[in-house]
Amino acid sequence: MKAILFNGELTYTNRYPAPEPQEGEALIRVNMAGICNTDFEIIKGYLGFRGVPGHEFVGIVEKVNGVSHDLSGKRVVGEINCACGVCDYCLKGLKTHCPDRKTLGITNKDGAFAEYITLPVNNLFVVPDNTTDEEAVFTEPLAAAFEILEQIHIRPTDTILILGDGKLGILIALALKLTQADVTLAGKHDNKLMAASNQGVNTIKITPLFPLTKSYDIVVEATGTPEGFEFALQLVKPRGKVVLKSTVAKGKEINLAPVVIDEIQVIGSRCGPFEPALRALSRRLIDVKPLITKIYKPEQAKEAFEKAKEKDSLKVLIDFR
Amino acid sequence: MKAILFNGELTYTNRYPAPEPQEGEALIRVNMAGICNTDFEIIKGYLGFRGVPGHEFVGIVEKVNGVSHDLSGKRVVGEINCACGVCDYCLKGLKTHCPDRKTLGITNKDGAFAEYITLPVNNLFVVPDNTTDEEAVFTEPLAAAFEILEQIHIRPTDTILILGDGKLGILIALALKLTQADVTLAGKHDNKLMAASNQGVNTIKITPLFPLTKSYDIVVEATGTPEGFEFALQLVKPRGKVVLKSTVAKGKEINLAPVVIDEIQVIGSRCGPFEPALRALSRRLIDVKPLITKIYKPEQAKEAFEKAKEKDSLKVLIDFR
Numbered sequence: 001m002k003a004i005l006f007n008g009e010l011t012y013t014n015r016y017p018a019p020e021p022q023e024g025e026a027l028i029r030v031n032m033a034g035i036c037n038t039d040f041e042i043i044k045g046y047l048g049f050r051g052v053p054g055h056e057f058v059g060i061v062e063k064v065n066g067v068s069h070d071l072s073g074k075r076v077v078g079e080i081n082c083a084c085g086v087c088d089y090c091l092k093g094l095k096t097h098c099p100d101r102k103t104l105g106i107t108n109k110d111g112a113f114a115e116y117i118t119l120p121v122n123n124l125f126v127v128p129d130n131t132t133d134e135e136a137v138f139t140e141p142l143a144a145a146f147e148i149l150e151q152i153h154i155r156p157t158d159t160i161l162i163l164g165d166g167k168l169g170i171l172i173a174l175a176l177k178l179t180q181a182d183v184t185l186a187g188k189h190d191n192k193l194m195a196a197s198n199q200g201v202n203t204i205k206i207t208p209l210f211p212l213t214k215s216y217d218i219v220v221e222a223t224g225t226p227e228g229f230e231f232a233l234q235l236v237k238p239r240g241k242v243v244l245k246s247t248v249a250k251g252k253e254i255n256l257a258p259v260v261i262d263e264i265q266v267i268g269s270r271c272g273p274f275e276p277a278l279r280a281l282s283r284r285l286i287d288v289k290p291l292i293t294k295i296y297k298p299e300q301a302k303e304a305f306e307k308a309k310e311k312d313s314l315k316v317l318i319d320f321r
Numbered sequence: 322m323k324a325i326l327f328n329g330e331l332t333y334t335n336r337y338p339a340p341e342p343q344e345g346e347a348l349i350r351v352n353m354a355g356i357c358n359t360d361f362e363i364i365k366g367y368l369g370f371r372g373v374p375g376h377e378f379v380g381i382v383e384k385v386n387g388v389s390h391d392l393s394g395k396r397v398v399g400e401i402n403c404a405c406g407v408c409d410y411c412l413k414g415l416k417t418h419c420p421d422r423k424t425l426g427i428t429n430k431d432g433a434f435a436e437y438i439t440l441p442v443n444n445l446f447v448v449p450d451n452t453t454d455e456e457a458v459f460t461e462p463l464a465a466a467f468e469i470l471e472q473i474h475i476r477p478t479d480t481i482l483i484l485g486d487g488k489l490g491i492l493i494a495l496a497l498k499l500t501q502a503d504v505t506l507a508g509k510h511d512n513k514l515m516a517a518s519n520q521g522v523n524t525i526k527i528t529p530l531f532p533l534t535k536s537y538d539i540v541v542e543a544t545g546t547p548e549g550f551e552f553a554l555q556l557v558k559p560r561g562k563v564v565l566k567s568t569v570a571k572g573k574e575i576n577l578a579p580v581v582i583d584e585i586q587v588i589g590s591r592c593g594p595f596e597p598a599l600r601a602l603s604r605r606l607i608d609v610k611p612l613i614t615k616i617y618k619p620e621q622a623k624e625a626f627e628k629a630k631e632k633d634s635l636k637v638l639i640d641f642r
Contacts, residue, residue: 089559097559097583151584229577238410238418247578254575256550257568259589262418263472266587268580 002320003052003114004301010043012301016052019110021065021118028059028076028119032133032295033112035308035316036141037166037224039105041247043305047107054113054318055080055105058127058136067121077139079123079274080104096271113298115320125274128282134295137317138288139277141168145175146280147272148243152265154218156180161216161235164223165192165203167291167314168245172220173201174286175277186210191312195290214238214262221246229254238262243269291315323641324373324435325622331364333622337373340431342386342439349380349397349440353454353616354433356629356637357462358487358545360426362568364626368428375434375639376401376426379448379457383437390442398460400444400595401425417592434619436641446595449603455616458638459609460598462489466496467601468593469541469564473586477501482537482556485544486513486524488612488635489566493541494522495607496598507531512633516611535559535583542567550575559583564590612636 003016021027034056042049057078061071083090083098090098104119105111127136145168154160158181162173165187173185173196184202187193193203204210212234219232224246232242242264259266280286293313296304298320308316324337342348355377363370378399382392404411404419411419425440426432448457466489475481479502483494486508494506494517505523508514514524525531533555540553545567553563563585580587601607614634617625619641629637 094560151586239415244577244581247581254577256565256575256589259587260565260568260591261589263589263591265589266580268577268582268584268586270581270584 001115002298004054004298004318005051006043006053007050010301010305012299016114018116019118021063023066024120024122025118026064026069026071026076026121026124027062028057028078028117028124029062030057030059030112030115030117030320031075032137032320033057033318034137034141035304035318037168039305040309042106049106052110052112052114053105054111055103056137056140057112057117058133058139059112059117061124062116064121069121071121071124071126075127075133075136076124077127077136077274077278078104078119078125079271080106080140081271082109082120082123113301113318125278127278131278131282133321134292134317135281135288136278138171138291138315139274139281142171142175142277142281142286142288143272143274144168144245144270145172145272146276147269148172148176148220148245149179149276150273151267151269152218152241152243154179154181158182158217159215160184160218160220161186162220162222163187163228163232164221164246165189165196166222166224169220169222170196170291170314171286171288172222172245174199175280176220177201178280178285189312192314195314198290199287214240216240218243226254233258233262233264236262236264239264241265241267243267245269288315292317295319322436323619325375325619325639326372327364327374328371331622331626333620337435339437340439342384344387345441345443346439347385347390347392347397347442347445348383349378349399349438349445350383351378351380351433351436351438351641352396353458353641354378354639355458355462356625356639358489360626361630363427370427373431373433373435374426375432376424377458377461378433378438379454379460380433380438382445385442388442392442392445392447396448396454396457397445398448398457398595398599399425399440399446400592401427401461402592403430403441403444434622434639446599448599452599452603454642455613455638456602456609457599459492459612459636460595460602463492463496463598463602463607463609464593464595465489465566465591466493466593467597468590469493469497469566470500470597471594472588472590473539473562473564475500475502475539479503479538480536481505481539481541482507483541483543484549484553485542485567486510486517487543487545490541490543491517491612491635492607492609493543493566495520496601497541498522499601499606510633513635516635519611520608535561537561539564547575554579554583554585557583557585560585562586562588564588566590609636613638616640
């Protein structure tokens with residue numbers, strides 16, 4: 001099958017063996033896959049992953065191995081964490097934290113930059129007919145945005161600042177805006193800020209004149225830079241909350257004293273729930289189409305990744321149809 | 322009056338002018354005051370404080386300026402944050418975070434290592450008759466321990482680890498134990514661990530063989546060292562909580578990625594509520610007397626501070642009676 005491989009460098013092949021679904025797994029033909037910042041981390045050597053990367057996808061179930069189901073032929077998206085199902089974490093409902101989990105295209109499992117993938121049937125969610133492939137492929141990152149709403153109570157009267165106008169920052173702004181709270185996105189790119197402001201999000205350009213006052217109930221750090229966390233601590237009110245959405249905030253001397261003095265809550269946030277993301281897309285409450293920068297064929301893998309890396313790029317998709 | 326002064330160095334004087342209570346303030350004759358780690362930070366230059374340090378006290382109200390009250394002659398302890406009462410924070414009940422607050426013996430207000438202090442009447446709490454001065458002087462640090470219970474929900478089935486067997490770590494262990502959760506105190510000092518284990522707290526000696534497994538629902542960082550936070554992240558379960566009680570965790574390269582990957586909540590925690598602390602002391606549910614290392618007269622200020630600094634010391638008190 002066609003696949004984009006990472007074995008120290010990124011290559012395209014049309015001769016990669018298609019995966020076989022294990023007991024309880026579905027074989028899914030990928031329609032479309034999205035390039036995420038985590039894919040760049042993988043290409044830089046993050047987690048030492050080798051194989052097919054990619055974890056944002058929409059596809060069609062080709063067959064299922066060994067469980068009764070009605071999924072064949074259905075268009076689906078899928079939760080990327082494949083938990084063991086029997087450990088303490090799994091039994092407590094913390095499947096995304098199962099220490100033995102495999103993660104699609106990230107840890108020990110080939111991912112979605114290929115014509116076929118396998119995933120446990122229980123990980124799959126049927127896509128409503130009114131939602132296109134180009135929209136449904138955003139379900140996974142949009143679910144990560146909804147995770148914030150799973151973790152903390154956001155009041156309709158809260159003032160919220162999201163730092164970082166990348167793909168995830170914009171999706172977070174659009175998801176949190178559903179609460180009717182006062183949501184502002186701060187970033188450095190006019191075109192990206194406009195993608196959010198066109199859907200009613202307040203935006204601020206980050207410049208050296210940015211006002212450093214403690215005026216937000218909640219600040220979401222989505223810049224992916226080590227400086228973002230300290231910036232957030234300068235902008236959140238005492239007893240406020242800082243949500244960390246970036247895993248790359250490391251290797252920096254960080255002063256945690258403001259967390260104690262201002263009694264801040266810092267909440268780490270990762271993968272999220274698919275159902276509300278699919279509902280918001282289907283109900284046309286969040287329009288992800290303006291976030292698509294360009295769509296490539298798998299044979300154009302290198303160009304696609306080059307494009308996705310550009311400063312002004314948002315989402316780059318790979319079309320396997 | 323007698324006072325212990327810090328003006329670049331610590332000195333004792335018996336000729337310091339007694340303070341005059343402002344409108345709404347009480348004049349309080351100090352019976353007893355406690356030395357806290359924050360006092361050491363002040364002596365090292367923390368916050369640039371000059372004047373009389375000291376913020377843990379019990380005393381007797383001598384007179385009140387300009388408000389109707391029934392406090393004269395009453396034995397009291399007092400909230401150390403003197404808020405402006407009119408700013409946004411004060412109006413929202415966040416008095417301990419008032420940006421214009423003065424703090425007894427810490428910021429812009431002479432403290433309790435003196436025969437007399439002043440505090441707003443509204444900051445004072447009457448000490449029950451069955452509680453001795455030696456016990457009541459622990460109200461302020463015990464309130465800081467109770468602050469954790471104000472901030473997060475602790476379930477009776479939670480497993481909790483407190484890192485650091487100093488005065489505050491022990492008081493936290495004793496306060497959290499009231500929830501009937503499974504509380505363990507980890508530290509390096511046999512005599513301090515014993516002060517907690519004698520009251521039914523599980524204890525573990527921190528050695529190079531300390532098991533680094535993610536097995537606690539809640540970890541409280543009370544070591545006062547920058548390493549404590551990273552140690553806490555290695556011991557807390559995914560989706561667990563880390564409470565930060567030390568303001569000195571700075572100047573260290575900290576990797577925040579585990580906070581995101583394990584979706585940890587980090588909660589900064591500072592001053593707390595006096596009423597439950599007084600109730601727990603009065604009801605004999607927490608015995609603070611074994612935490613008293615030695616009691617000095619104010620003239621012995623230097624010896625008292627030297628003693629308080631010793632590795633095996635817990636609370637050192639100054640007796641002004």
